[in-house]
Amino acid sequence: MIDKLIMYLRYPFVTYALIVGVMIALCSSLxxxxxxxxxxxxxxxxxxxxxxxxxxxxxxxGLTNELLIVLPVTVISAVLMLMTGRxxxxxGDAMIxxxxxxxxxxxxxxxxxxxxxxxxxxxxxxxxxxxxxxxTLSVRDVIISCVxxxxxxxxxxxxxxxxxxxxxxxxxxxxxxxxxxxxxxxIAVMTAVIIVLAMNLVGSLLISALVxxxxxxxxxxxxxxxxxxxxxxxxxxxxxxxxxxxxxLAGTPVGSTIVAADAAAFIVCMIIGKxxxxxxx
Amino acid sequence: MAFLTVKDLVLxxxxxxxxxxxxxxxxxxxxxxxxxxxGSGKTxxxxxxxxxxxxxxxxxxxxxxxxxxxxxxxxxxxxxxxDFPASVREIVFSxxxxxxxxxxxxxxxxxxxxxxxxxxxxxxxxxxxxYRELSGGQQQRVLLARALTAAGKLLLLDEPVxxxxxxxxxxxxxxxxxxxxxxxxIMMISHDIGQALKYATHILHIGDMTFFGTCDEYLASPLGRxxxxxxxxxxx
Ligand SMILES: Nc1ncnc2c1ncn2[C@@H]1O[C@H](COP(=O)(O)OP(=O)(O)O)[C@@H](O)[C@H]1O
Ligand SMILES: [Mg+2]
Numbered sequence: 001m002i003d004k005l006i007m008y009l010r011y012p013f014v015t016y017a018l019i020v021g022v023m024i025a026l027c028s029s030l031x032x033x034x035x036x037x038x039x040x041x042x043x044x045x046x047x048x049x050x051x052x053x054x055x056x057x058x059x060x061x062g063l064t065n066e067l068l069i070v071l072p073v074t075v076i077s078a079v080l081m082l083m084t085g086r087x088x089x090x091x092g093d094a095m096i097x098x099x100x101x102x103x104x105x106x107x108x109x110x111x112x113x114x115x116x117x118x119x120x121x122x123x124x125x126x127x128x129x130x131x132x133x134x135x136t137l138s139v140r141d142v143i144i145s146c147v148x149x150x151x152x153x154x155x156x157x158x159x160x161x162x163x164x165x166x167x168x169x170x171x172x173x174x175x176x177x178x179x180x181x182x183x184x185x186x187i188a189v190m191t192a193v194i195i196v197l198a199m200n201l202v203g204s205l206l207i208s209a210l211v212x213x214x215x216x217x218x219x220x221x222x223x224x225x226x227x228x229x230x231x232x233x234x235x236x237x238x239x240x241x242x243x244x245x246x247x248x249l250a251g252t253p254v255g256s257t258i259v260a261a262d263a264a265a266f267i268v269c270m271i272i273g274k275x276x277x278x279x280x281x
Numbered sequence: 282m283a284f285l286t287v288k289d290l291v292l293x294x295x296x297x298x299x300x301x302x303x304x305x306x307x308x309x310x311x312x313x314x315x316x317x318x319x320g321s322g323k324t325x326x327x328x329x330x331x332x333x334x335x336x337x338x339x340x341x342x343x344x345x346x347x348x349x350x351x352x353x354x355x356x357x358x359x360x361x362x363x364d365f366p367a368s369v370r371e372i373v374f375s376x377x378x379x380x381x382x383x384x385x386x387x388x389x390x391x392x393x394x395x396x397x398x399x400x401x402x403x404x405x406x407x408x409x410x411x412y413r414e415l416s417g418g419q420q421q422r423v424l425l426a427r428a429l430t431a432a433g434k435l436l437l438l439d440e441p442v443x444x445x446x447x448x449x450x451x452x453x454x455x456x457x458x459x460x461x462x463x464x465x466x467i468m469m470i471s472h473d474i475g476q477a478l479k480y481a482t483h484i485l486h487i488g489d490m491t492f493f494g495t496c497d498e499y500l501a502s503p504l505g506r507x508x509x510x511x512x513x514x515x516x517x
Contacts, residue, residue, distance in 0.1 A: 158385045175437075223367075
């Protein structure tokens, strides 16, 4: 088993997958707490469907670098969703559901009509569930993923205090002179970037799990924001690492294996939380 | 010049008028209690003063002594906070965002000042505890410490004692009154007119009829007599 792993680690694509996987897992867990507590999870879910549609368009156009389309489209959708979501009059939730389901259908339709691939359902499946994408990364993909991840992490650290404040109590933050609208916008844009990144790792259907599970697990065990954030990042990285290794050794799909690891970790955290009663200091 | 002067203020949500004819002044050292029926617009008034929403019409003028972000705010409890994983110190430190502005991190002396506010309100030993595990009274003290950390000059408190048991309520009134005696100007929304008259210097009553004046003037006014009828424990 270990021998097999060491043998695999000699291949660059395995190392790339591990590096990218760990980076993406780290930054996707950072905003989890905020998204859950601000009831923004639905935006993450909607955005993953938009990213799927954009991916299909990029595929049809034959772009070698899908990010050129997927990233801007997803970021713009994030901003739109945030704005409509806050506007009670347009029924924000229904609007987001429409955009996201619409993109899903549109994306699949495009892939169906224009696909030259002999294995259409395989393509669709890998976009939805991430299957082997992560194992086919080029050096350029690795660099782009790492750079974007580092940017997300640095921005998160620089805005950590303000993100906490606006998540905990938006009205108070506004009264204290913080531009809560700008922070919300920042959160939405970062969410979009994370989702586009995470799509490489677990595919668009499983992204929400990657973003939400570590945060929910950490909230079972810790009672302060800093520890919850740090623990969910650590947990997310461990699960992504294990998930990738297991999937290579056992030949299971990468994305679902990672998410299964996250789900298992959540159950463990839930049980520990229950047994211990209350949260740690 | 007064800290705050409000003239002919009309409050509205989406052009639907909630309350009108509101006028009052707050001077340094005052303790103003805002009373009125449920839904009469007390919370809306506070949010409008804080710039969280726009007035329909009228004038809000802050005096020389005070800027808009020198006001500490204790909002009415919302439910998002109940299961929030945050420690007491994290919440009180978040009051520093007014001072930090665009700076990403809080300075050491700023945090020390926040810790002093926690000592003042007797929650220093709760510093590392999780907010969601505290009693209602302790939670309100945390939010009060945060407001104080944001600004020590003028505090806007929206029903700081709602949901607290009588003993804790009394302690909370005492704490607020102590702050006022040490120079903090207070504007507080309260349900309990008896307690309001006991501690406040001025009363603002909003609703179908409005009133602004000192406690004595309020008691002598027709509105005040009507509203305080049945309140036995009025100690002026
Ligand atoms: N977000 C809102 N949108 C529309 N109307 C609102 C909103 N919030 C409160 N109101 C209405 O404004 C009125 C005053 O509310 P509020 O200021 O909370 O009253 P109070 O604090 O005095 O109990 C109520 O009739 C309420 O229904
Ligand atoms: Mg109210």
